[in-house]
Amino acid sequence: MKKQHITIHDIARELNISASTVSRALHNHPRISQSTRDAVQQLATSYNYQPNVMASSLRKGQSRTVGVIVPRINRNFFANVIGGMEEVLAASDYHLMICQTHEQLENEISAIKTLVNARVDAIILSISLETTDKEHIQTLIDKGIHLFFFDRIFEGINAGSVVIDDRLGAYMNVKHLLEQGYRNIMHVAGADHITIFRARKEGYIDAMAEAGIDVPPGWIMERSLIQEGGESAFLKGLELSTKPDAYFCAGDFAALGVMQAARKRGLTIPDDLGISGFANEPFTAFLNPSLTTVDQRGGEMGKIVAEMFLQCAERSSEQADCEKIVLKPELIVRNSSILNK
Amino acid sequence: MKKQHITIHDIARELNISASTVSRALHNHPRISQSTRDAVQQLATSYNYQPNVMASSLRKGQSRTVGVIVPRINRNFFANVIGGMEEVLAASDYHLMICQTHEQLENEISAIKTLVNARVDAIILSISLETTDKEHIQTLIDKGIHLFFFDRIFEGINAGSVVIDDRLGAYMNVKHLLEQGYRNIMHVAGADHITIFRARKEGYIDAMAEAGIDVPPGWIMERSLIQEGGESAFLKGLELSTKPDAYFCAGDFAALGVMQAARKRGLTIPDDLGISGFANEPFTAFLNPSLTTVDQRGGEMGKIVAEMFLQCAERSSEQADCEKIVLKPELIVRNSSILNK
DNA sequence: TAAAACTGTACAATCGATTGCGCAAAGTTT
DNA sequence: AAACTTTGCGCAATCGATTGTACAGTTTTA
Numbered sequence: 001m002k003k004q005h006i007t008i009h010d011i012a013r014e015l016n017i018s019a020s021t022v023s024r025a026l027h028n029h030p031r032i033s034q035s036t037r038d039a040v041q042q043l044a045t046s047y048n049y050q051p052n053v054m055a056s057s058l059r060k061g062q063s064r065t066v067g068v069i070v071p072r073i074n075r076n077f078f079a080n081v082i083g084g085m086e087e088v089l090a091a092s093d094y095h096l097m098i099c100q101t102h103e104q105l106e107n108e109i110s111a112i113k114t115l116v117n118a119r120v121d122a123i124i125l126s127i128s129l130e131t132t133d134k135e136h137i138q139t140l141i142d143k144g145i146h147l148f149f150f151d152r153i154f155e156g157i158n159a160g161s162v163v164i165d166d167r168l169g170a171y172m173n174v175k176h177l178l179e180q181g182y183r184n185i186m187h188v189a190g191a192d193h194i195t196i197f198r199a200r201k202e203g204y205i206d207a208m209a210e211a212g213i214d215v216p217p218g219w220i221m222e223r224s225l226i227q228e229g230g231e232s233a234f235l236k237g238l239e240l241s242t243k244p245d246a247y248f249c250a251g252d253f254a255a256l257g258v259m260q261a262a263r264k265r266g267l268t269i270p271d272d273l274g275i276s277g278f279a280n281e282p283f284t285a286f287l288n289p290s291l292t293t294v295d296q297r298g299g300e301m302g303k304i305v306a307e308m309f310l311q312c313a314e315r316s317s318e319q320a321d322c323e324k325i326v327l328k329p330e331l332i333v334r335n336s337s338i339l340n341k
Numbered sequence: 342m343k344k345q346h347i348t349i350h351d352i353a354r355e356l357n358i359s360a361s362t363v364s365r366a367l368h369n370h371p372r373i374s375q376s377t378r379d380a381v382q383q384l385a386t387s388y389n390y391q392p393n394v395m396a397s398s399l400r401k402g403q404s405r406t407v408g409v410i411v412p413r414i415n416r417n418f419f420a421n422v423i424g425g426m427e428e429v430l431a432a433s434d435y436h437l438m439i440c441q442t443h444e445q446l447e448n449e450i451s452a453i454k455t456l457v458n459a460r461v462d463a464i465i466l467s468i469s470l471e472t473t474d475k476e477h478i479q480t481l482i483d484k485g486i487h488l489f490f491f492d493r494i495f496e497g498i499n500a501g502s503v504v505i506d507d508r509l510g511a512y513m514n515v516k517h518l519l520e521q522g523y524r525n526i527m528h529v530a531g532a533d534h535i536t537i538f539r540a541r542k543e544g545y546i547d548a549m550a551e552a553g554i555d556v557p558p559g560w561i562m563e564r565s566l567i568q569e570g571g572e573s574a575f576l577k578g579l580e581l582s583t584k585p586d587a588y589f590c591a592g593d594f595a596a597l598g599v600m601q602a603a604r605k606r607g608l609t610i611p612d613d614l615g616i617s618g619f620a621n622e623p624f625t626a627f628l629n630p631s632l633t634t635v636d637q638r639g640g641e642m643g644k645i646v647a648e649m650f651l652q653c654a655e656r657s658s659e660q661a662d663c664e665k666i667v668l669k670p671e672l673i674v675r676n677s678s679i680l681n682k
Numbered sequence: 683t684a685a686a687a688c689t690g691t692a693c694a695a696t697c698g699a700t701t702g703c704g705c706a707a708a709g710t711t712t
Numbered sequence: 713a714a715a716c717t718t719t720g721c722g723c724a725a726t727c728g729a730t731t732g733t734a735c736a737g738t739t740t741t742a
Binding site for chain 1: 414417459627639649
Binding site: 017018019020021024030031033034036055057058059060061 | 714718719720722723724726727728729
């Protein structure tokens, strides 16, 4: 078996120069003569020399690795974001280290510990549903680790972030329902302490207010945004004094739940009941009727956070900035909300 | 700002002992007295000491990191696999470093270089469509890096692997179509040099043969397994002398393409044309009619590869083994293939 | 009681790359 | 020609943890 990895010392020995000269030559240090540089670089290439990342990381105190923490890797949106980040970061020779929290605070804390431990250069985070307290996140900033949020940010922590304008997305969504003629529009909301869900609720309220409708408390139903949540919200709607004629759900799976429950009760969509969701999960295009929803632009979001980090990393010391980027969401109108007037 | 990270030297200084003693104390080395151990461990805990992974990796020549290379992170199946791996590996304090190839050999090569460079302890790989040559993979084995495949393996390389029995999955799928009464069953196949796609084709041929049907060459249509591929295959089917009454597609997206093309032509599914796919993409449950398909058990696959690696890592030196695990696929019968006889 | 074995710890090298400093040789400036 | 500058490179320390070896003191064995 051949030597596993060659080092600058191997090259140095072969050329009868010192390892430090080799290192400098490889980095095109101006104090090294052109001839030495050429000789070193040529030999390095011919041996297919690859610097040991761990050694240089240790010395330089930075790992060229970015940690990512998401609730679940296998959720379409998060997978898209991660895919986008990987594309951008790989191009700049950064690695990605990925952890999932399964929406549990405990896992989030240990993921942060793990990543800090691995001395990642930055952590990109989308908080779990359980995260209501910022202590564990604050420690990152104290340690001088770059921190960025996407989608699910933690308010009150000064960090760069990329989100879509959830409020606007919800507003456009509900406005569309109103334009179709729906009036008694219920809202299946997510956990209120999560910024994005609160924003979606507010967008809903705004659109309704603009149409002169003052939303009664009972119309807003906070649920877990899964099918069961939608079902439960639909059943709750049956008990209301005002009959719902549409549902705007803060998540697509909840919308699916509403749709299935409604159909089970013999309602026709969109005629008897309009439905819209949020997230543009791939399945929504294939539902029957297809589901109106809002696209969150996951891939772009990932690319943008990654670029934000790269910029920060370049002008290193200047930690301050903390840009906050808000992307425009895209309303996708499909059949579940189109009334044939 | 407080000190960023504390080291064994800090602890050593505080207790007036040497760093090596601290290191041994933390590892419960028998030669260190109980009292010293206690003192060290207590101080370490109180300072929330975290060992510098890079330093110990450098020294020990292993990184406690596993590299994963997949065609695309944001494909449901791969995201599930990665999710499963993360769960298992995180529990054993291993990290995951992820690269995507976008189905391009060039990216696969550079991903391998990157990961080798980062001195990962193992690489878990699902090859790209372009990978027909094994040179870049073989180097891994030569360098003594553990290598595992999942789903898309490279035949002819001796490495651990986890796959589902694609042949059986296809066989069950087609057998089901035959039992429903379909006879002229076309097959939309994937690239033939990829093992899994060839296996699916063979399963198809086997099932047909068992029913006494000798598949004519024209019935097997090799396509890119995306919607357009399905559409194109459907159109091709119109030109055949024998009229197709069903399509078994090696991928769900191709099946979707067939379904949409067929519907555009006024065919009713499953009455005029039966359709089945492969992969159990989430959207298949929501198509109308819902799509019969085969589940690939991504999450389990990820967990199993991860465990396979952990076992290898424990009994370190014994590299040999190279277990090859084959999971039973699950046929999911839905409406797209159920004839009301 | 001398020799052997064990205990508890420190020293120093090591992993591989990086970098401040020093120094000699060559080149420039007054 | 004396006094700087620049050029080209090596030495040695450093990042933090690990580990082989040495060594003094204590205990056991023959």
